[in-house]
Amino acid sequence: MNDTTPSAAQAQQDIADEFAFFSDWSERYQYLIDLGRKLPDFPDALKREEFKVHGCQSQVWLVPEGDARCMRFRAISDSAIVSGLIALVLRVYSGRGAQEILDTEPTYIEAIGLAKHLSPTRSNGLVAMLKTLKGYAAEALADAA
Numbered sequence: 001m002n003d004t005t006p007s008a009a010q011a012q013q014d015i016a017d018e019f020a021f022f023s024d025w026s027e028r029y030q031y032l033i034d035l036g037r038k039l040p041d042f043p044d045a046l047k048r049e050e051f052k053v054h055g056c057q058s059q060v061w062l063v064p065e066g067d068a069r070c071m072r073f074r075a076i077s078d079s080a081i082v083s084g085l086i087a088l089v090l091r092v093y094s095g096r097g098a099q100e101i102l103d104t105e106p107t108y109i110e111a112i113g114l115a116k117h118l119s120p121t122r123s124n125g126l127v128a129m130l131k132t133l134k135g136y137a138a139e140a141l142a143d144a145a
Contacts, residue, residue: 008100011092012108019112028112029081036083039090042076055128057121058082062129064136068098068144071137075129085126093133098144101137106130 006014022028046063053060058079065072073094075086092108093101109115115123 005095008092008096008104012106012111015088015091015108016111025113025117028117032084032088033080034084035087036077036080036085039076039083039087040074042074046074047076053125053128053132055131056082056125058125060086060125060129062086062132062136064133064140066140068137068140071096071098071101071140073133073136082122082125085122086129089126089129089133098137098140102134102141 019028019031022031042061047059047061051061051063053062056077058077060075060077060082062073062075065074071094073090075090077083077086088108089106092104092106096104109126114126118126
């Protein structure tokens with residue numbers, strides 16, 4: 001992590017501040033979709049079963065890179081809103097050490113009211129994404145031990 005990267009806590013606060021600008025959920029959903037459109041290109045070669053997140057209704061691939069000191073993630077979904085959720089998850093967790101990833105609870109989900117406004121299938125998918133990401137972090141820590 002470099003000095004210009006905000007902490008996970010700051011990233012979560014920034015997300016909460018951004019979502020506070022929008023007066024209703026139709027605007028927030030549009031913002032999520034826009035965030036998803038800005039995800040970096042994801043090569044088709046990485047759309048493999050081993051990187052697929054199970055528990056998501058839409059298709060999601062999550063690829064870990066790096067080691068326990070600094071983990072980065074690449075991810076994509078075939079759903080516009082889920083891609084936006086991925087963008088938020090990556091903002092909070094990518095570029096962090098494995099221990100920080102494991103120690104960071106996704107407080108932004110509650111802070112922006114996301115939990116109340118996602119369908120049950122999208123909520124389950126978000127939980128599955130976070131579980132997969134934290135699983136990768138736990139593996140990296142185990143490998144480093």
